[in-house]
Amino acid sequence: MASTSKVPVSPHTNLNFSPTQLILTAARIWLSSLNLADTFKHSLELSSPLTSFSQVQEGIYLFNHDIDPYSGGSFRHSPLLLSLFATILPNSKRLASILWALNDLIAAYAMVQIFRARQNIGRSPRDTLVAALYILNPYILLPSLALSTSSIENTLILLSIMFACRKKTSASIFVLAFLGHLSLSSIVMVLPVLLLLIGNPLSSLASPKAIQSNLKRLAPLFGEFGLYFGFLTLASTLICGNWAWVSQTWGATLTLPDLTPTTGLWWYFFTEMFDHFRPFFLMVFNARHSVHLIIYVVPICLKFQYDPLYASFLLLGVLSLFKSYTTLSDPGLFLSMIAVFPEIHSYLRYPIVTALLHLHASLLMPLFDHLWLNQGTGNANFFYASTLVFACANGAALVDCLWAGLRIAIGPPAIDGYAIEQE
Template sequence: MVHAHAHEFAFAVVIRVLLAFSPLESFLQDDNQLSSSLTSYSRLLEGVYLFRQHGIDPYTGGTFRHSPLLLSLFSTVIPATRIPPKLLWTFFDAVSAWALVNIWRSRSNTRKHERDLRIAAIYLINPYIFLPCLALSTSTIETTLQLLVLLFASWGQSSPSLLALALLVHLSLPAILLLLPVLLLLLSDPLSHLASPRPFPQRLGKCILLFVEFAIFFVALLFASTLAAGGWSWMRNTWGAGILLPDLTPNPGLWWYFFTEIFDHFRPFFLAVFSLHLSVYVVPLCIKFQHDPLYAGFLLLGILGTFKPYPTLSDPGLFLSLISLFPETYRYLRYPMVTTLLHLHALLLLPLFHHLWIGTGTGNANFFYASTLVFGLANGGALLDCTWAGLRVAIGEEKDGWVVTQE
């Protein structure tokens, strides 16, 4: 059975390689739903060209917003041709599926499980995941790092987990919201405790040491990035983009259209409100799910996928794939059919209205934004349903136990 699963996984990866070398990549690479201005491979190639071929600082313009770490990597180690990136992106996706399976094994406390192949398949065939991968969006790299952070934390390996998180934050600043649940996970275990809530043990000293270790990794990468970029200007173009929102290129998120229509003198206020809105969920979720920090991290990934400034389809795609890790919550989901139909509806509307507006010019921005609102509603519905189910498990288990006792 194990060998059969390995062969099926290898077959799925081979199919992904074949898709990567199909003509689909040329159609998908510049799709705003799959690549944002912060994750576009075309913009990365432009920055590499300016930096390596002409010695021009790509951050002096207003289009290059990738981390200097990626700029250095693709300027030196990885050739800026088509074939190596296609193989690399497929490798990242395979690593992500492997990490997801191993997180499940850690949570279920098993070495092999019959659900392993199903979990890998759910991830690999998820259109929200493999389409950005085919488009060579760097959001695929961020997804891999997010799963590696959770995997190493589930294994109790603090240094690899915190190093991966520091690297992830350098690529995508909103990922800093994952720091608290990762610290809690390193101080506890990944096993399911949703059915038996308990107070988190007081381990403040260990938590401070872990935070200091993360800070050391983060500062080291900060200086490495500054050295690679030749100055500090990269910070405004990369991290600052997620706060100041200078690029209003359409994407599947909820920010771009609102700030296109808002008056300029209201812009600083609403930028502060939208940015703070992301952070207000961290502490309440970590307090409420302190007994199961992996579930708290899962919900925060859903919040990032729904409300971050420059999302792509891979952000909510990761959240939806992670649902497979928590089968104990399935019976307590209230509206799974409604959420599924909303996602199917959005999956049809997003490319259709995007093509009507950008492709044929017969629509306008309202068409596409209407589809992103449906998409946001679907993501929000899934997030609320999973939050309810995670809380309801304990009550349901107590009730089931009471019924058995009475009988």
């Protein structure tokens, strides 16, 4: 599995920002001041029933009036998030917009630190590019402007990976446990992050080796994750006073009680399903969702045991493709992280085709959404067809990155059968 060798990674304490980075930061904060949440809050592509900020506000109102927010079957956010917004974090849309902007800046900072750890450097001219590809990525920016909590989940994923690169074990595992409470599907990231903790973030794609690791080191890490996860579960139960939140939050990812259209592949199937067939196909889809996500974890971690950071990256792509409730920010994180791995760029086979597929889908989804729900000249088939194109685009990006990660070990990329000479 992952390497146990200690690789010196430069300390990432340099907080000197370039003028371009300051302009980027100011631009993102300025966008938050426009208060665009009301404009985007009903967009099906930007938020889902599990990530909508409007539902957060509804849950806060019920919670503050001593009404169980999980009794009505509409609030599906984690009790941890509910308690934070009800006590510490601002819940007005204007202040929340600033909070989301800061959240994006933290995520961009974490991605830059991951890039630095990957290259084993303290600072790089590419830092601004890496940060810009996250902050200005439309798949990241628009859900953030809509105040989708998926943006917070992205930040937690990046922070957990960043702490793992720095070998800050407890911080990485605690953030990962917190993320698992917000989004149960993110549990698939546990194994690659733990392997990164006992390995190193440096690129080994060009020299893959079968690494014999002391797997006993994973046991205490899994134990620590279980301890944190259990503590957060107990805290969530104490906040709610009962266990009703489990079925309304974690259970929602498996039982699909809300059929609000999303960019995912589940909602349309169950919308068209006859009620008496629903239990059977729900069992089939649950097996597909749970097992299909988990089934990729061990093979990818085994194949890229010499590069656990790249394994984490690929599993983010799997997660963005097969989650039951997805938004644009899920594949947005995966696509932005391609900048962290410059060594694979020349090995991507069809980047233009993948980019065109994403462009095609990103234009079709809002168009068919408008035709269906606003103009009334379309139907659900229109929007679902665009989400199928979107799924193909995400799958093409994932397969291309997987192929590039494997191809880089064989040698220089080839054009028309001839290898490219590389200095």
